[in-house]
Amino acid sequence: xxxxxxLDVRAKxxxxxxxxxxxxxxxxxxxxxxxxxxxxxxxxSISPLLFLMDDPQTFMPRPWNTITHFVQNFLxxxxxxxxxxxxxxxxxxxxxxxxxxxxxFGYVLHLAETTKNILIGAALGxxxxxxxxxxxxxxxxxxxxxxxxxSFFGTAPIFIAAPFFVIWFGIEIPLLxxxxxxxxxxxxxxxxxxxxxxxxxxxxxxxxxLTLGGTPRSIFRWVYLRGTVPEIAGGFRIALAGAWGxxxxxxxxxxxxxxxxxxxxxxFLMGTFGAAEALVSLTVFLGVLAVVVDGLLVLGIRFxxxxxxxxxxxxx
Amino acid sequence: xxxxxxxxxxxxxxxxxxLAAPWLLLLLPDSIPLVTWTxxxxxxxxxxxxxxxxxxxxxxxxxxxxxxxxxxxxxxxxRGFRNAPRRLLNAMRNNPLFFVTWAVLLVGWQVVSIVAPExxxxxxLVPGWDYVFGDTLYRMSGDWLLNNIEILxxxxxxxxxxxxxxxxxxxxxxxVFLALSFHSFMTLSRLLVGLAIGLxxxxxxxxxxxxxxxxxxxxxxxxxFLRMIPLLAAIPWLQxxxxxxxxxxxxxxxxxxxxxxxxATMNSVANVPDRFIESARTLGASxxxxxxxxxxxxxxxxxxxxxxxxxxxxxxxxxxxxxxxxPTGLGHMASIAVQxxxxxxxxxxxxxxxxxxxLTFYMLNQMxxxxxxxxxxxxxxxxxxxxxxxxxxxxxxGIVQEA
Amino acid sequence: MSRVVTxxxxxxxxxxxxxxxxxxxxxxxxxxxxGEFVCVVGRSGHGKTTLLRVLAGLQPPTAGQVRLxxxxxxxxxxxxxxxFQQDTVFPWLHVRENVEFGLRAMKAPDSERKEITxxxxxxxxxxxxxxxxxxxxxxxxxxxxxxASAMAVGSDVILMDEPFGSLDYFTRRNLHDVLLxxxxxxxxxxxxxxxxxxxxxILADRxxxxxxxxxxxxxPVTLPRPRDEDIRAGAESxxxxxxxxxxxxxxxxxxxxx
Numbered sequence: 001x002x003x004x005x006x007l008d009v010r011a012k013x014x015x016x017x018x019x020x021x022x023x024x025x026x027x028x029x030x031x032x033x034x035x036x037x038x039x040x041x042x043x044x045s046i047s048p049l050l051f052l053m054d055d056p057q058t059f060m061p062r063p064w065n066t067i068t069h070f071v072q073n074f075l076x077x078x079x080x081x082x083x084x085x086x087x088x089x090x091x092x093x094x095x096x097x098x099x100x101x102x103x104x105f106g107y108v109l110h111l112a113e114t115t116k117n118i119l120i121g122a123a124l125g126x127x128x129x130x131x132x133x134x135x136x137x138x139x140x141x142x143x144x145x146x147x148x149x150x151s152f153f154g155t156a157p158i159f160i161a162a163p164f165f166v167i168w169f170g171i172e173i174p175l176l177x178x179x180x181x182x183x184x185x186x187x188x189x190x191x192x193x194x195x196x197x198x199x200x201x202x203x204x205x206x207x208x209x210l211t212l213g214g215t216p217r218s219i220f221r222w223v224y225l226r227g228t229v230p231e232i233a234g235g236f237r238i239a240l241a242g243a244w245g246x247x248x249x250x251x252x253x254x255x256x257x258x259x260x261x262x263x264x265x266x267x268f269l270m271g272t273f274g275a276a277e278a279l280v281s282l283t284v285f286l287g288v289l290a291v292v293v294d295g296l297l298v299l300g301i302r303f304x305x306x307x308x309x310x311x312x313x314x315x316x
Numbered sequence: 317x318x319x320x321x322x323x324x325x326x327x328x329x330x331x332x333x334x335l336a337a338p339w340l341l342l343l344l345p346d347s348i349p350l351v352t353w354t355x356x357x358x359x360x361x362x363x364x365x366x367x368x369x370x371x372x373x374x375x376x377x378x379x380x381x382x383x384x385x386x387x388x389x390x391x392x393x394x395r396g397f398r399n400a401p402r403r404l405l406n407a408m409r410n411n412p413l414f415f416v417t418w419a420v421l422l423v424g425w426q427v428v429s430i431v432a433p434e435x436x437x438x439x440x441l442v443p444g445w446d447y448v449f450g451d452t453l454y455r456m457s458g459d460w461l462l463n464n465i466e467i468l469x470x471x472x473x474x475x476x477x478x479x480x481x482x483x484x485x486x487x488x489x490x491x492v493f494l495a496l497s498f499h500s501f502m503t504l505s506r507l508l509v510g511l512a513i514g515l516x517x518x519x520x521x522x523x524x525x526x527x528x529x530x531x532x533x534x535x536x537x538x539x540x541f542l543r544m545i546p547l548l549a550a551i552p553w554l555q556x557x558x559x560x561x562x563x564x565x566x567x568x569x570x571x572x573x574x575x576x577x578x579x580a581t582m583n584s585v586a587n588v589p590d591r592f593i594e595s596a597r598t599l600g601a602s603x604x605x606x607x608x609x610x611x612x613x614x615x616x617x618x619x620x621x622x623x624x625x626x627x628x629x630x631x632x633x634x635x636x637x638x639x640x641x642x643p644t645g646l647g648h649m650a651s652i653a654v655q656x657x658x659x660x661x662x663x664x665x666x667x668x669x670x671x672x673x674x675l676t677f678y679m680l681n682q683m684x685x686x687x688x689x690x691x692x693x694x695x696x697x698x699x700x701x702x703x704x705x706x707x708x709x710x711x712x713x714g715i716v717q718e719a
Numbered sequence: 720m721s722r723v724v725t726x727x728x729x730x731x732x733x734x735x736x737x738x739x740x741x742x743x744x745x746x747x748x749x750x751x752x753x754g755e756f757v758c759v760v761g762r763s764g765h766g767k768t769t770l771l772r773v774l775a776g777l778q779p780p781t782a783g784q785v786r787l788x789x790x791x792x793x794x795x796x797x798x799x800x801x802x803f804q805q806d807t808v809f810p811w812l813h814v815r816e817n818v819e820f821g822l823r824a825m826k827a828p829d830s831e832r833k834e835i836t837x838x839x840x841x842x843x844x845x846x847x848x849x850x851x852x853x854x855x856x857x858x859x860x861x862x863x864x865x866x867a868s869a870m871a872v873g874s875d876v877i878l879m880d881e882p883f884g885s886l887d888y889f890t891r892r893n894l895h896d897v898l899l900x901x902x903x904x905x906x907x908x909x910x911x912x913x914x915x916x917x918x919x920x921i922l923a924d925r926x927x928x929x930x931x932x933x934x935x936x937x938x939p940v941t942l943p944r945p946r947d948e949d950i951r952a953g954a955e956s957x958x959x960x961x962x963x964x965x966x967x968x969x970x971x972x973x974x975x976x977x
Contacts, residue, residue: 059556282549600797
């Protein structure tokens with residue numbers, strides 16, 4: 001083969017690579033388009049939901065209406081203000097309604113509140129769960145005490161814990177209701193994830209560390225603490241993904257603030273104009289928030305676990 | 317005969333038998349002393365004797381069709397009872413901390429209940445165990461509300477079983493039992509039907525989608541997005557649309573389970589090692605043959621976590637949906653507790669729910685173990701932390717001694 | 720002997736993770752006669768496995784083609800069964816079901832399938848384990864299952880990608896004997912990829928040497944069979960070893976130092 005042939009071969013290979021990348025993006029866009037087409041179908045007069053309900057069209061908003069509703073109410077919601085129902089600035093509650101800034105009636109502050117509480121809860125829970133899980137490596141007695149209790153609470157559907165928090169903290173300390181439940185839930189999950197991550201560290205590595213003169217302290221620090229990071233990071237993603245629904249639901253039950261509270265308000269107004277759009281857009285946007293936060297998390301995990309093949313895969 | 321009967325026929329037959337048994341009982345004359353129901357026209361008045369006989373007939377099916385197996389099972393249960401005290405003692409000796417922990421927790425709760433301020437509410441915020449399993453449990457007889465149900469052309473009335481405290485009747489312990497059974501039945505029927513549909517359709521869809529690469533690549537983004545949408549937050553909306561009825565609840569639970577499982581199944585299909593697929597292809601297997609004989613079984617082991625996760629989600633969805641808008645079910649009982657700010661009642665409901673969900677997880681796990689019996693037992697080479705931690709300690713001690 | 724496999728101007732270019740293009744195979748040309756035992760030898764990462772995967776139809780070439788008889792290879796098929804380096808015995812099928820996998824895929828009649836399966840199970844010495852799960856077998860036994868599975872589909876060409884690489888020395892020697900018996904009995908064409916020169920000298924009629932994706936030498940091995948220790952210590956054998964080492968960039972002096 002002559003040298004021009006070689007160039008030809010390499011160009012062919014490059015074209016194939018490019019084609020694969022284009023296909024990936026094309027299918028991604030195609031998939032999301034399909035998502036909206038199917039949604040539109042569900043909201044249309046030939047909706048398959050007809051088999052399940054009498055009137056799918058008032059219940060299932062069209063995608064475009066949902067998006068516009070969300071955009072229009074994001075900074076200021078006329079629907080909520082005109083009913084003087086909710087405002088996200090509790091300090092201004094006693095003042096005249098005209099004096100309250102518009103943004104206090106928008107969705108944005110409520111959603112930010114939800115995000116903040118969920119992230120605080122997840123962070124607290126992770127700290128607690130990890131210190132118990134990894135601490136039990138150093139002091140096995142911790143595991144003997146915590147594991148039976150944690151596995152009992154872990155098997156119960158976590159939602160059943162929510163009413164306890166609502167009764168105990170309820171309306172007086174709304175922050176503790178959401179943060180408390182998320183912390184509780186994340187602690188349980190992270191405890192088990194960290195234990196499992198430690199169990200999955202190959203015996204050979206630990207034994208090799210022992211023969212290199214490792215002390216319990218150094219093995220804990222340089223083998224367990226470092227080696228469990230990819231799996232723990234993956235576990236954290238799972239825990240956080242579950243936390244969104246839980247956090248929003250607690251807000252539906254108790255606190256007077258947050259995205260879940262908005263959902264409760266709109267569900268009382270169900271049947272009025274815009275209520276279905278509001279409920280769907282809030283739920284879907286919580287999903288978008290979850291995806292965005294998860295995406296940021298993936299970037300972070302990818303950096304921390306850049307040494308690890310499985311970490312890379314988890315991050316993808 | 318036992319061998320020739322296909323397992324699925326056995327289980328389906330048992331279900332049919334369970335539903336048909338009450339009709340069989342109706343054929344008995346109502347004059348014999350034990351069976352004192354009265355069936356007038358199309359109305360059947362149910363008695364305790366009727367329920368007990370029904371329960372007994374229920375067990376006739378496995379006992380006749382799998383006699384040897386049933387006897388073995390009974391023997392095992394008997395042995396279990398006989399050995400229980402000894403095993404408990406052994407467990408206490410081997411793992412005392414387990415018992416100490418629980419004892420401390422239970423006693424600690426009781427102490428807190430005494431120390432904690434009464435509060436201005438009707439019920440204590442931290443109720444003692446006597447309050448929980450005494451007064452509160454007894455008051456749950458008020459939840460016994462089921463008066464009659466209509467099945468096809470037959471109306472079944474329950475008023476002879478126990479008085480209805482809700483209608484001004486006396487509180488009785490049988491009513492407590494009936495109330496808990498009834499609400500459990502409602503919850504479990506919603507959950508199990510929804511879970512069964514969601515599992516079946518979810519795994520089927522998850523296995524079908526990756527068969528066509530174009531479909532898989534297209535479905536990837538929307539399915540992953542759907543999975544991230546917090547379904548728990550969608551309950552108020554779905555309740556409005558689907559209505560607070562059995563059909564709506566089942567559809568909702570099935571949808572949640574379906575979303576979780578489709579994504580999980582697609583992932584586990586993607587994670588089947590390439591070498592198995594390539595090996596099958598070089599052995600001359602066609603694409604469909606490889607798919608059904610290699611990819612489908614190869615993707616099963618990874619589904620365990622997904623199954624348990626989706627069961628957990630199913631439980632949460634059921635309880636939350638009942639909490640927010642159903643007039644029956646364990647979730648509804650929990651919502652009454654919140655309305656009354658009655659922690660004691662909540663403790664009972666939570667305890668019952670925890671027991672059921674433990675049972676569901678156990679059964680799913682057992683079923684799954686049967687499905688993947690070919691799997692190697694947990695691969696060697698994993699760390700038993702306690703041993704390693706001990707070994708590290710021992711190594712240091714050894715060094716110290718030598719020095 | 721007729722020509723069964725032809726490699727023509729074969730190129731294979733991969734994209735590295737960093738985005739660089741790597742030539743896994745560069746203009747490979749050679750052909751193989753029916754019934755030959757060909758060993759492909761080279762350092763790891765120098766294109767041996769790629770060559771085999773292209774022949775198996777698992778990897779499309781970037782340029783050039785592989786022909787089987789007169790047909791161009793376009794995908795995997797039962798006419799080129801392959802034994803892999805990793806464990807590819809299906810853990811969810813019993814040993815017998817594993818061996819008859821290809822026959823079932825071809826919808827062979829029951830009686831014929833049973834007969835062939837029993838024959839190959841016996842040939843690899845696993846008759847007693849026919850109803851075991853793979854997890855109950857040792858690594859060497861699982862390799863025998865893989866070997867029997869490949870043999871049972873009845874292809875004329877068998878591809879083997881460092882199949883015994885993960886086994887210990889004694890098991891490997893044992894499996895060499897099994898393989899040579901099977902080969903002599905069936906007279907199939909065998910492609911055997913290995914980095915072990917000794918293994919190549921025990922097995923091969925012919926050694927194909929690959930370096931940096933290029934075919935650098937094609938050495939006939941005419942040592943008499945069975946090749947016991949004396950033959951492999953003989954002058955001819957040592958000469959071949961020297962040639963191979965030179966081509967692989969390891970001179971004799973270097974080799975002894977290592």
